[in-house]
Amino acid sequence: MSRPVKQNFIRPSHIEGFPVGPQFTAGHLADTNAGWRTFRPVVNHDTCIYCLRCYLVCPDGTIFKDNGKIAVDYDYCKGCGVCAHECPKNAIEMVKEQL
Amino acid sequence: MSSANTLTRITPKNITDQEFFYGHKACAGCGGSLAVRLALKVLGERTYAAFPAGCMAAVGFIYPQMAFTNNAIITTFPGVASMASGIAVGAKALGIQNFKTVAFAGDGGTADIGLQALSGMIDRGDDVLYICYDNEAYMNTGIQKSGLTPFGTQTTTTPAGKNIHGSKTQKKNLFEIIAAHDIPYAATASIGYPQDYIDKVQKAAQVKGPAFIHVYASCPTGWGTPTETSVEIAKEAVDCGLFFLAEYENGDYRLTRNPKQFASVADYLKKQGRFKHLSDADIASIEAHRDHKWERMRRMWNHQ
Amino acid sequence: MSKKREFISGDEAVAIGVKLSRPHVIAAYPITPQTITVERLSEMVERGELNAEYMHVESEHSAISAAMGASAVGARTFTASSSQGLLYMTEGLHYASGGRFPVVMMNANRSVALPWSIYGDQRDSLSLLDSGWIQVYVEDAQEALDMMIQAFRIAEHPDVLTPMMVNLDGFILTHTYEIVEIPEQSQVDAFLPPFQTPNKMCFNNPKNMGFSSQPNDNTEFKYQQNLAVLNAVKVLEQADTDFATMFGRKYNGMVDEYQSADAEVLLVTLGSVTGTVRDVVDEMRAEGHKVGVIKIRYMRPFPEEQLQSLTAKAKAIGVLEKDISFGYEGTVYTNVNSALAKVGNTVPKLNFVGGLGGRDISKADIRNMFLKLQRVAAGEAYKTVDFFNLNVETNE
Incomplete structure (x- = not known):
């Protein structure tokens, strides 16, 4: 897996279940960031030229290559809009999230 | 460094799909997190990464949310370079092979409180790549002035008022302070020029010994810029000449980008809340400082 | 097998103890009176006797x-400091204990500025009792060497994983030469296993270390850290026993005593002054005085129960320390008094403060303390804190 996914974390109920000191499994995600987003990037695959500019500049690394197409991990995209702003073909639209 | 020339250039097409900094709680559009993300993708999974107390530490390691998929550690604020040194030396002493140690620190963690430890790390020749992501203030604590805050910047400790127009001092000349150690490799970069940054990280990673990259990294929260312009504004800083792209290698300085003509400083500044207050005279003085610096760099340094 | 003996200083004994413990990494900055230790270690590395960075x-x-960075990848690490240097480390001391990095340190006990003084007292390390380190105080060069070896074993024990500071009095121990028995490397190797911990950054099982905790979890980590230092009690006692079996020297764990069983008055000591006190005990015993001494070896963990039982029969107790917490009393006294108060020991307890900034504590000083304790036991009024060897008149 190239990106970590949310784990089902159960807080230890006994002190012996705690990590020994502040160290824990790398890449262990107990939470998503989706709730931060007010706009979501939506890729128009007809206009996308797969230049990978959006993949390159995403501060959260949530844009990924999916069998030759650009895809977005909406669990962790914060909706900053850098991808859409940097897209040379305006192939990404920032669409308001429906609450 | 000759081996760097024979490496396959890392580009968005061939860079690893693996993400090493993921699910973190940095602000949307954080330039620092992009600098960390790209560097780790270049360096790969056999990397120890050290972060002092600061934004990346605060957003990346909140138990039980661990945002680094590689080995990573928070260090004391002044101690990132020395702890990274200890990691590199300790791993070597244990006979561990084929790994890289990288330290990431902000402008305050590098040019102010961490400078002494960084100087020691370079002096010892420890095999550590140190990357300073410069967002020009102490952002994690709420946008206070650092040694790399430019003249005229409004921060929470350099308020812009009638009497004082923000920061009264210029940025420390960090790149040349580091180069003056005769470090094997140092470079400046900007997340506005991400391929150039990747190239420099790739080159620095080949150095067996200390290497340093000063990467300009926007902070929409601290700068008062829209989140979507984070990469663009970091590019404009370079295009208007307030930040420069350069390398120091084998004792020589080289401008890796030498704009024929600078874009407008005023346009760059006026897009940002932190500079909104600046007068025409302030801007003229910032331009004069830029011109003086560039005159010297062009005279003294190699360039095209 | 004939035993190898050398005439060396306390600093050199520390260096030999460290070398025998085979650390991977030594990171230290010079400060008087620790310097000879780091110079000797540098020479050992140069000669190839010590395969360390x-x-x-x-x-x-x-x-x-x-040192913490090296420890975080699983390396055995040593550092050494003193006084101002130790205080400059303070942030890292708390960090190392919280991070559970079992770094071992030698601290050459030295006065803390201002005024400047390179000479000994114990205000540097005692001011850091709350930093989470195990603290042991040694009495001579042999114990200094032996405790370096024990320190790695105690600190690195899986139930402990806590850094440990071995304290020796500046100049009095660091720069004084004694005949010291040098343990065999093979025996040290048998006593001290290699450092192994799952709590490290490695590439098979990558870790994120030194993380932040929310209020919901922070107390649990601190509880666990406290437990680790308490766990050190059993571990250090076992190390003491095993060390005695292998090397023939026993230090009696957290406290040692001399002539305390029937003593009417007792002095509680810390560090090298104990030797002088023993001499005075012998002299006064010969004259018929029932006096005795209890030497605290470990300040953390603290020998609460041992102190409670060893002092149970005394009619007055004095705590002799090279320390003062300004505006109150010496820190050793505070700790001892707290332990005794818990068992309702209400005999007079005096705090003899002296030896600051390298001032000699003489046999006469110690004799006066015992005599004063006898008078207090007999009902004489007293003040708790007694700066016993002031060179001037005061308004008290």
Whole structure:
């Protein structure tokens, strides 16, 4: 897996279940960031030229290559809009999230 | 460094799909997190990464949310370079092979409180790549002035008022302070020029010994810029000449980008809340400082 | 097998103890009176006797920081400091204990500025009792050497994983020469297993270390840290026993005593002054005085129960320490008094404060303390804190 996914974390109920000191499994995600987003990037695959500019500049690394197409991990995209702003073909639209 | 020339250039097409900094709680559009993300993708999974107390530490390691998929550690604020040194030396002493140690620190963690430890790390020749992501203030604590805050910047400790127009001092000349150690490799970069940054990280990673990259990294929260312009504004800083792209290698300085003509400083500044207050005279003085610096760099340094 | 003996200083004994413990990384910054230790270690590395990386750090802050970095990848690490240097490390001391990095440190006990003084007292390490380190205080060069070896075993024990500070009095121990028995490397190797911990950054099982905790979890980590230091009690006692079996020297764990069983008055001591007190005990015993001494070896963990039982029969107790917490009393006294108060020991307890900034504590001083304790036991009024060897008149 190239990106970590949310784990089902159960807080230890006994002190012996705690990590020994502040160290824990790398890449262990107990939470998503989706709730931060007010706009979501939506890729128009007809206009996308797969230049990978959006993949390159995403501060959260949530844009990924999916069998030759650009895809977005909406669990962790914060909706900053850098991808859409940097897209040379305006192939990404920032669409308001429906609450 | 000759081996760097024979490496396959890392580009968005061939860079690893693996993400090493993921699910973190940095602000949307954080330039620092992009600098960390790209560097780790270049360096790969056999990397120890050290972060002092600061934004990346605060957003990346909140138990039980661990945002680094590689080995990573928070260090004391002044101690990132020395702890990274200890990691590199300790791993070597244990006979561990084929790994890289990288330290990431902000402008305050590098040019102010961490400078002494960084100087020691370079002096010892420890095999550590140190990357300073410069967002020009102490952002994690709420946008206070650092040694790399430019003249005229409004921060929470350099308020812009009638009497004082923000920061009264210029940025420390960090790149040349580091180069003056005769470090094997140092470079400046900007997340506005991400391929150039990747190239420099790739080159620095080949150095067996200390290497340093000063990467300009926007902070929409601290700068008062829209989140979507984070990469663009970091590019404009370079295009208007307030930040420069350069390398120091084998004792020589080289401008890796030498704009024929600078874009407008005023346009760059006026897009940002932190500079909104600046007068025409302030801007003229910032331009004069830029011109003086560039005159010297062009005279003294190699360039095209 | 004939035993190898050398005429060496306390600093040199520390260096030999460290060498025998086979550390991977040494990171230290020079400060008087610790310097000879780091010079000798550097020479051992140069000669190839010690296969360790010696890091020339630019400060004590970086010394502890580098040591923690090396420890975080599983390396055995040593640092050494004193006084101002130890205080400059303070942030890292708390960091190392909280991070559970079992770094071992030698601290040459020295006065803390201002005024400047390179000479000994114990205000440097005692001011850091709350930093989470195990603290042991040694009495002579042999114990200094032996405790370096024990310190790695105690600190690195899986139930402990806590850094440990071995304290020896500046100049009185660091620079005084004694005949010291040098343990065999093979025996040290048998006593001290290699450092192994799952709590490290490695590439098979990557870790994120030194993380932040929310209020919901922070107390649990601190509870666990407290437990680790308490766990050290059993571990250090076992180390003491095993060390005695292998090397023939026993230090009696957290406290040692001399002639305390039937003593009417007792002095409680810390560090090298104990030797002088023993001499005075012998002299006064010969004259018929029932006096005795209890030597605290470990300040953390603290020998609460041992002190409670060893002092149970005394009619007056004095705590002799090279320390004062300004505006109150000496820290050793505070700790001892707290332990005794818990068992309702209400006999007079005096705090003899002296030996500051390298001032000699003489046999006459100690005799006067015992005599004063006898008078107090007989009902004489007293003040708790007694700056016993002031060179001037005061308004008290």
